[in-house]
Amino acid sequence: MKLLIDEREDTYLVFEGKDFHTKYGFVKADDLKNAKPGDMVESNMGRRFHVIEPDVSDFMRKAMRGPQAVMQKDAAIIAGYACLRSGSRVVEAGAGSGVLSIYLSYVIYPEKLVSYEIREDFAEIAKANFSKYKIENVELKLKDIYEGIDEKELDAVVLDLTEPWKAVEHARKALKVGGYLISYSPSINQSRQLAEKLSGFRYETFECILRNWKEESMRPDTRMIGHTGFITVARILSR
Amino acid sequence: MKLLIDEREDTYLVFEGKDFHTKYGFVKADDLKNAKPGDMVESNMGRRFHVIEPDVSDFMRKAMRGPQAVMQKDAAIIAGYACLRSGSRVVEAGAGSGVLSIYLSYVIYPEKLVSYEIREDFAEIAKANFSKYKIENVELKLKDIYEGIDEKELDAVVLDLTEPWKAVEHARKALKVGGYLISYSPSINQSRQLAEKLSGFRYETFECILRNWKEESMRPDTRMIGHTGFITVARILSR
Amino acid sequence: MKLLIDEREDTYLVFEGKDFHTKYGFVKADDLKNAKPGDMVESNMGRRFHVIEPDVSDFMRKAMRGPQAVMQKDAAIIAGYACLRSGSRVVEAGAGSGVLSIYLSYVIYPEKLVSYEIREDFAEIAKANFSKYKIENVELKLKDIYEGIDEKELDAVVLDLTEPWKAVEHARKALKVGGYLISYSPSINQSRQLAEKLSGFRYETFECILRNWKEESMRPDTRMIGHTGFITVARILSR
């Protein structure tokens, strides 16, 4: 895989072995194959592209996505507040299209991320994404997390669910003491209902708002994403 | 080390081998020693404390701090947008009191974080923090990063400097193609001056605003941190 | 009345006829009496004060306040979105300490603002404020607005109530077609319950966030007011 970036800063994730077609002409497979990071390739119509190696942020952005896929800001905050790193033991539910899974599995690598998803159609999209980006440390379980969590002594349980409160008692048993339950949901009412179940946890709920600026004119962008989700970070103090 | 949490959710980081004194009485060294995560200990005045193992977020919060130490939200965003994980090769400057270093070195462990700091007084605080929290994978260099970066083929250069633009040419040489220059600064004017030097990079500048909510009353807190810093994320496309 | 401003930009609302005492000494009554807007007066300890005429914004800031008194930003937005000006016919409830009343009565002057308040203690504070700042166009009614609104053909009904939805049917009858029901409340759950009753109205709910900047360093203040209240603006389309 390579990431191509044109002069307008549009990015293209391209796979080896075939020509890359764009409305600005095509780049030959051989040119792509021979390009090293930092090189430029040119389409037959003269459009030039920087070539670099893609990383996990590109996979997240380019993955097939459902309507509510987690943004990079929230993925970063979730991993950061759960103190994840290589070896962290994490269960996630629901996988959805797998965008958050891509990031979490990257951070805890080579540890396996266990990802619950009840809907087969979503699981198929997630699997296709993992396969496309060669992500091998996700174990996708077609199971309802509201029914229970098989794993034990987890460092973190990450929930992106409609009714996260239904998973709290399972998370309580599955987490090691001091571990994190993190839940992401669009409505503050979900956070409220979740919080009601969090006795024995120390928790807070916040939103993370990213506001982009134009450096040269020293002003924020006119339009912005005003809301993605509320994040509840809950640390279990005892069982 | 153990983390004690009382009923008001105040936290205390305590070290083995001596009694823990608080205004609510003291907890005996032996009780602390014998307590396992999830247990409770009690002071001689009857104050009860949950006991858990501290993690990197506690170290960041409890570290001796300068006035402008990076908050967890910004540390998480920086690590996330630089796609850091175990093995990532990172140079940071300046170390300051070492709060960001604590987090970055945790994420890239066991890889060593290289941290530049020109001021000896800051370096001493940082060293004391690393020693206190037994962080061994930071190499602290008492050097001016405006003079150059010794390392090569880095995944990321993270700047918390007054004049970050003075380090851009050094970062350009030190980064691998596709690597990240991330700069954190309080004034948008610093971001502007930095951006002027970023030809050859693909970059964006944003602020990350965390807004805490009261779950039960479904309202944000009355007071909040309105600003910490602007973050510029710049990815190098070629050299 | 005069407004004194010292070199630190602290302001003092002083009344004629007596000396003005401060920790920086006192200013003689005669000096205050003779000072014209734009003059300076000096305390016996050499502290100098600008003298200007106070206006309604000073009255709002200096009024005796309850814990939740409306801020100038919200008062301005409420008056603006209700399209208030001289002659607008407005009912407000509850008066609370009368801070919002001070502003609304100023804008619609010489029309009388009718202000409902059920609690006698609050009504007393409000009355004391109106008297102190010589505000004569507020009619304070010690009545429960949940029981009904006496007035008809109003341009606006402004609610700062715990259960604003209980006043909707009364507002519906009291408003002229096209008039505004504006409600201000701390919890989004109150806005939700209000909205459920707003059939026949065209409405929106928003929060107004004011973020102060340091001009010279081109950065926002570190601390800010993160939340005051949610504002629902509802315009009645038919009865």
Place this chain on the structure above:
Amino acid sequence: MKLLIDEREDTYLVFEGKDFHTKYGFVKADDLKNAKPGDMVESNMGRRFHVIEPDVSDFMRKAMRGPQAVMQKDAAIIAGYACLRSGSRVVEAGAGSGVLSIYLSYVIYPEKLVSYEIREDFAEIAKANFSKYKIENVELKLKDIYEGIDEKELDAVVLDLTEPWKAVEHARKALKVGGYLISYSPSINQSRQLAEKLSGFRYETFECILRNWKEESMRPDTRMIGHTGFITVARILSR
């Protein structure tokens, strides 16, 4: 004029004397003429519309606009922080397409708003708007406010200019002591340059951010206007 609102809450400002055509059919001129506020009219294709009297907020929204016309939130904040009401003496510059003028002249009515505009094309748009909405208390001056302000003893000078600092000395002479200079500009760098000239004023700079919520799902809108302008409110303490 009448304001029509359909079931999707789209609004249409219609003028008497002719049929109102829409993609949902047309409403006959006679039906429009006979409709009273609160009535409904129906198009020949069965689309139904509420009829109410338009107010100043509708005029602002429906006016022919330049790209940067002031939004209602900022107009409300400007009028509120300048303590404007009937009789306030105000100079505004530049008029632009006259959207802010529509609101300011409404609030200070019957006092005349004096509005400076150097560009003839903008002045033409503004004039057309005033005429369309029958606004008679604006005196539009085709003059450069950087050259001077003819008026004296003003309550407020409102600036929406590229280089507001060039008007400060003129505003200083034109304002009564205690009066307000209010400037609105997209870049914080403009606020900085303005502030440098504000000796003798007490001032603050802020942004006013409006964030819309979905009441039923208790969540903010996904997309929002992230930025319009920075507002500097400066009160003159002496001359």
